[in-house]
Amino acid sequence: MSRPERLANLAGVVVPFVGVLAAILLLWNQWVDWIDLGIFAVMYFTTALGVTVGFHRLLTHRSFRTAPWLEQSFAVMGSLSVQGSVMDWVADHRKHHAHTDVEGDPHSPHVGHGSGLPGLWHAHTGWLLETQGQADWKKYAKDLYEDPAMRKIGKRFPWLVVASLLIPTLLGYVLHGFTWEGALRGYIWGGLVRIFLVHHVTWSVNSVCHYFGSRRFDIEDKSTNVAWLAIPSLGESWHHNHHAFPRSAQHGLKRREIDLSALVIRGLERAGLAHDVVRITPERQAQKAIQPDREREKVLTPS
Template identity: 40%
Template structure:
C-alpha cells in the first residue's frame, strides 16, 4: 500500500502582475495623473477668456474639501484602517466622494495602502522614497512615477472585508462614472451661474481638473516628502514624519508619523491643538450617532511609544 500524496494548496499571492494590469495602470496614469496637469495649464490659459472669480474659487475649494474628506476619512481612516464604524449610508457617501478624487477605486486604493503599511520603506512598498539610489530619484518615484507601473496588490488578500461589502463593491465598480460626475457637477454649476459656455468651461477646469490636481499632489506629498523630512515624535519601524505646517491643507494627513505609530486611531493629530479636519468630521458624526467605536490610543500607549531625547 503506497502512501497517499497530499497536495498542499499554493499560498495566496500577495501581488499580481500582468501586461493587462500594466496597460490599465498606464491608462489610469494618463487619464487621472497627467490629464489634470494639462487641465491646470489650460485653466491658467483660459483666464484670458474668463477671469477667476467667486464661482471658480467656491467650486475649487468646495470640491477639494468634499473629495479630500472622502479620501482621508473614507478611503483612509474608515475603509483602510477601520478606525471607526459608521452607517451604510455614510459609508456610501464617503466612498463616492473619495472616488470623485480620481485616485483609484476604493478597493484598489485600500489594498495598495494596506500593502504600504505592511512593507513601509522596505522592499515591497509601492511608493517609498527611501529605496532609490538618490534622494531626488526617490522623491520623484514616490511622489508620481510609481503609478505608471507597479505590482498590483491582490485584493483577495489585502481587502477581503471590502469584497464582502456589496455596497462598497458597487461603488468601486462605478468608479469612472463617479469621476465623471465629479467633473460634470462643477461644469453645470459654472454654466448656470454665469449663463454662458465660458462659465461652464471655467467650472470644469477649476472645479474639476485643477481640483483633482491640487488634491492629488497634497496626498502624494505625504507619500514622498513626509517619508524623508519632518519631525518624528513616536517610534515606528519606517521613516514616517510629521509635517504640522501642512495639517489644514492635508486635512490632517500630514501628521504622518502619528498615523504610522497608531494606524488604528481615527485621530491623526492625537492632541486637540494639532489641526486635524478629518478627525473633526469623524467627531461630528460621532456626536450625532453616525460614527462609533473610535479607537483613539490611550495616554499610556502613546507614552510607551514616544521617542525620548538622549541628550
Template identity: 50%
Template sequence: MTVSRDLAATPVPWFERVMVALFVVVPFLAVLVAVPFAWGWGVGWRDLAIALVFYLVTGFGITVGYHRHFTHRSFAAPAWLRVAFALAGGMSLQGPVIRWVADHRRHHKYADREGDPHSPWRYGTGVVALAKGLLHAHVGWLFRAERTSRRRFCPDLLEDRPIRLLSHDLAYAPVVLASMALPALAGWATGGSWLTALFWGGLVRVFVQHHVTWSINSICHTFGTAEFAVRDRSRNVSWLAVLSLGESWHNLHHADPTCARHGVLPGQVDPSARLIRLLERRGWATDVRWPQPARLDRLRALT
C-alpha cells in the first residue's frame, strides 16, 4: 500500500497554512512577552487559576476526547458529551477534531516508518539527522504541504453529522475565538483584568499545551523507557505524565492503542484515565476498554 493513498489530492489551502502559523507563532511570542511582563507586574493567583482551569478543560478535550474517544474509541459516549469533547479539544487550537484524528490514526498505521506524519526518525539515526527529525516531529510537520485523507481514516466520524459540522473550518472559527474570549470573560467576571486573564489563560496556556502535546510526538518517540512490546520507538517519559494528563505513558499506548488507561503500571499517574472512570461511574462513558491483566502480561513477556 502506497503512502500517497493516505494524502488528499489537493494541497493544504494557503489560508489554513496562515492559521497554523498564527496558532504556533502568536502563543510563542506571548511567552516571550511573559517574562518581562511577570517580572515587572507579577502574575496574580486569579490569572493562574483561570489558566489552570482552561488548561484542564481543553487538555482533557484533547486527551480524553480527541485521542482516547474519537481516535481510538476507548469508550462510548452520548451525543452531547461527544460534542462537548469536540468543542473542548478544539479550544486547544490543535485543529478541528476530524483533521486531528485523521493525522493520529495515520501516525499509528505507519508509526516511525514511511508515511508517519511526525516521526523523529524521518531523516535517519545520526546525531544531525535525529536533531532534524526531532524538530520535524515537534512542530515542523504542521507546515507540510499535504493533508491526510479524512475519508480514508475517518469514515466513522464523517458519518456523524454534529462532529462533521464542528470539523468544518467555518464552524471551527468561533471555537478559536471562544478559546481566547472565555478566559478574558472569566477574568473580568471575577473582578480581575480581562487582559491579563486573556494573556495567561489564553495565549500562554495554549503555548504550554501545544508544546506538551507535541512532545508526545517528538520526545516520547526518542527518549524514555519501554516496558511493552511495540513495532515502533514509542517510549514512556515519566516527567511529562502530569503535564500531559497521562499521555506520556506512550509505550503502552502503542502496544494497546484502544486501552482507556495508558499508565497501567504501579506509580504511573494517568489523570485522563481517572476522568474516564468518573464519567463511567456517572453513566456517561460506557463500554470502556480498561486494561486486561492477561494481555498486559503477554505484551510484557514479549519485550
C-alpha cells in the first residue's frame, strides 16, 4: 500500500470521530449538552458491550459461561447495536475465523478485492453489501440455531432496531423536561450518532486490524494489534492476540493492553455471574510467540 493510500485510510477512520467532536463543540448548549452526552454514553457502552462481551466473546467463542437469562440479555444488547441479528453476527464471525484472510473470509481486506484501499473498503464497509449474513447458521452457529430463545431474539431483530432508536428518544424526551426538542436530541445523539460510531469502530477491527499495527505471535493470518483503537473498541483492537488465542476472554494479554470488555467479564466472574472463564497462561503465550530467527526469516523471505 502506498503512503497516500495509508493516509487516506487513516483519515477515513479518524475524520468521522473528529467530525463528531467538532459538532459537539459547535453545538454545545444549543443542540448538545451533558444530558445528551450521558444518553450517548449509556447507549454506546450498553450496545458496544453487547457486541464485544455478548456477541463476540460469549456467544461466538464461548470464552466464559453464564446463566441463560444473562446470555439472552447480552444477545438483546448486541442486537441493539444494529449490526445484524445475533444468528447472522455469530455465523459470520465464526466463518471469518474458519477462513481468516483466505478465500471464504466474509470481510478480509486481502482476498478478492485487490490490495490497498479497495480491499480495505471491502473489509470496512463493502462486505455489508456483498457477504454479510450469508454464513450458514446450521454450519457456523448450530448451537444458537438449536436454541429456541436465540432464534426468537434473532427473528425479533427488526423490532430491536426500532427499540434501539426509541429508547434514547424517550430518554431525551424525559430528561430534557418532556419536550419534543429533547426527544429529537436523544434520537440524534443516543440513536443515530451512537449507532454510527459503534459501527465504525467495529468495522475498523475488520479492516484496520488486518492491515496496520503490530504482531508478536507466529500465526498464519494477517491480523494485527492496534493500540489507539483499544478504548473505543473496548479491547477488541488487540485483534492479533485474539486470533492467536480465539477462546481467550481477555484480548489485551499484557498489563498495558487496555481491555475494558475483559474487565467487565472479570466483574461478572467476581459477582458469581460468569464461570469457566478462559485465560491464556504466559507459558502458552511464549510457546506461540515469534522467535527472533523466525522473525528474521519472515522479513527476509519475499512475500
